[in-house]
Amino acid sequence: MADTDPHLSAKHQAADAAVRASPGEHQPRLVVSPHHRGTGLLDRIAGLVNTIVGSMWVFVGVTLGIVVWLFAGNIVGFDRTPWPLLLTILNLPQLSIMISLQVSANLAQRTADARAVADHQTLIALHELSKQQLGILEAQNQVLDLLRRHIGSASS
Secondary structure, eight states, rough: SSSOOSSHHHHHHHHHHHOOOOOOOOOOOOGGGGGGOSSSHHHHHHHHHHHHHSSSSHHHHHHHHHHHHHHHHHHOOOSSHHHHHHHHHTTTHHHHHHHHHHHHHHHHHHHHHHHHHHHHHHHHHHHHHHHHHHHHHHHHEEEEEEEEHHHHHHHH
8 A cells, every 4th residue: 555645635645644653543534414514605505405406395396386287277278388488487497406406516525525535544544453463463473483482392
């Protein structure tokens, strides 16, 4: 395993070095989206829009509204050719919703990246501890071999 990864920032490389230096003191971290959410007004609005737009109830409501519009428009007669007006109404919010979904995707990416770095540091700590354990086992084997030789020479 390389000591430095060119894909990690200097901050993360320093954290990796600290984990390698004292792996027994590493504390695994739980990384979730709220840790990476912005606190500004626009961040809160984007989160609210994503929560509302991303719910199944909005999907059911829009689908039901389309079906009612198509049938009621012809039966009641308020819209004899429903597609142009209906598509116009449905397309109006799409741009802002797409931007909001991109904001949500960016948040998910930041969270995934932070989770990957936290997992990487935990794996480094586990790797270093495993190497230490192997060193201890090898030293114990050497001691056992010395004892066997000593006991063997004392009995002969």
